[in-house]
Amino acid sequence: MRIANNRRRADVKRSRWRELAGRFLTMPLALLATAALVFWQRAALPAAASGMLTMASYILAAVGMALSAGFNRSRVFVVLLLLALVETVLNLPVPAGFDARLYQAAVFYCAAVLLPLNILLVSLLGEKGLVTPAGRARLAAVAAEILVAAVLIASQDRDVAAFIGRDSLALAGITALPRTAAALTVAAAIVLALKRIRRPAPVEGALLYVLPAVAAAFHFREPAALPLFFAAAAAMLTVAAIQDSYSIAYRDELTGLPSRRALQEELSRLGDRFTVAMVDVDFFKKLNDKYGHDVGDDVLRLVAAMVMEVPGGGRSFRYGGEEFVVVFPGMGLEEARPCLEEVRQRIAARAFVVRGTGAAKRVAVAVSIGAAEGGGRQGTPAEALKKADEALYRAKEQGRNRVCT
Numbered sequence: 001m002r003i004a005n006n007r008r009r010a011d012v013k014r015s016r017w018r019e020l021a022g023r024f025l026t027m028p029l030a031l032l033a034t035a036a037l038v039f040w041q042r043a044a045l046p047a048a049a050s051g052m053l054t055m056a057s058y059i060l061a062a063v064g065m066a067l068s069a070g071f072n073r074s075r076v077f078v079v080l081l082l083l084a085l086v087e088t089v090l091n092l093p094v095p096a097g098f099d100a101r102l103y104q105a106a107v108f109y110c111a112a113v114l115l116p117l118n119i120l121l122v123s124l125l126g127e128k129g130l131v132t133p134a135g136r137a138r139l140a141a142v143a144a145e146i147l148v149a150a151v152l153i154a155s156q157d158r159d160v161a162a163f164i165g166r167d168s169l170a171l172a173g174i175t176a177l178p179r180t181a182a183a184l185t186v187a188a189a190i191v192l193a194l195k196r197i198r199r200p201a202p203v204e205g206a207l208l209y210v211l212p213a214v215a216a217a218f219h220f221r222e223p224a225a226l227p228l229f230f231a232a233a234a235a236m237l238t239v240a241a242i243q244d245s246y247s248i249a250y251r252d253e254l255t256g257l258p259s260r261r262a263l264q265e266e267l268s269r270l271g272d273r274f275t276v277a278m279v280d281v282d283f284f285k286k287l288n289d290k291y292g293h294d295v296g297d298d299v300l301r302l303v304a305a306m307v308m309e310v311p312g313g314g315r316s317f318r319y320g321g322e323e324f325v326v327v328f329p330g331m332g333l334e335e336a337r338p339c340l341e342e343v344r345q346r347i348a349a350r351a352f353v354v355r356g357t358g359a360a361k362r363v364a365v366a367v368s369i370g371a372a373e374g375g376g377r378q379g380t381p382a383e384a385l386k387k388a389d390e391a392l393y394r395a396k397e398q399g400r401n402r403v404c405t
Helices: 002-024 027-040 048-070 076-092 098-125 132-155 157-168 179-198 202-220 225-250 260-268 286-290 295-307 333-349 382-396
Strands: 274-281 315-320 323-330 352-354 361-363 366-374
Touching: 027 202, 027 225, 048 076, 048 225, 048 260, 076 098, 076 132, 076 202, 098 157, 098 179, 098 202, 098 274, 132 225, 157 179, 179 202, 202 225, 225 260, 260 315, 260 323, 260 382, 274 286, 274 295, 274 382, 286 295, 286 366, 295 315, 295 323, 295 352, 323 333, 333 366, 366 382
Parallel strands: none
Antiparallel strands: 274 323, 274 366, 315 323, 352 361
16 A cells, blocks of 8 residues: 555656646747747748738737737736837837937837836736726836837937947847846746746746747847747737636636636546545634634645645546535546545645744644545436535534545
């Protein structure tokens, strides 16, 4: 039994590493690689391809902005808006009366700095919504940045030009990126990578790959680079907006587990043999009343993280309140019960530490579990779920902190 448990723990560790690798080796990487490949083969592209790429970047940005506005997501909206504005401004002719060299250098510098700066800010501040006071403040801040940049560019101040020149020459021979832009890109990449490791989310993953796409566009500083890499960045963010909306519908925000809606779809796909288990946190209301809802939320996250690691291929879901559901496709009740027992024991052995104004206090957390087999003569998924709920009720009656079938 010990060897089997060790194997299960090893499987969990391997799955964690596979999941971590999957968070970085995703579709945005494929889009970035495609953009780089097309850029290196740009000499073989027909003349009409350049105009098509420019239109593609704007169309993708417009679609992504429409989706993010509909989903009330300000981060994707802000970055896509800036991508479209930067591409437009960089393609505009030099206004009459301006020193062409100073104007182009200032426009390029402001664009190269503002994009990674705002990606860093949205990654640090998180999602605040678009049609909210915080969302409107974010848009106002972007407008203020653009106004300041416009004033600096229009001033044609020699001191400003000298600073831009020094900052741009700092990495000469390595990249066309100004030193400040490169530093902001690295800082944003570190923040987003850490957030991606701790808790994966589509937008963080997309923004992480938007950074090298934007950096590549400015690094090469060629007419073909800007629309190509910006189109890839816009595609990443547009897909992330769609994925984010799916995540809202199918994933529980508090615990990160798939939601009840995802459970219903999982149940509809089950075959002729499966086991369903209901997991309930014991005395959760008392814990909530005594320590507050913040502590209660932390307990739910802890339990969810441990239920998520159930061995035997079980799939975990947040059912509602303090209840979770675990589904074992293709597994009978006798096979699933030891897996559930292992989870129950690990939760009971893990003391939860409450820290407040006084000394830290250790609080015991336990769960009761009811399980039932379904499929074929055993009944439908809905009937199995009802039987599991009845078994959970028996576990509560028999003293809690146990598995009943």
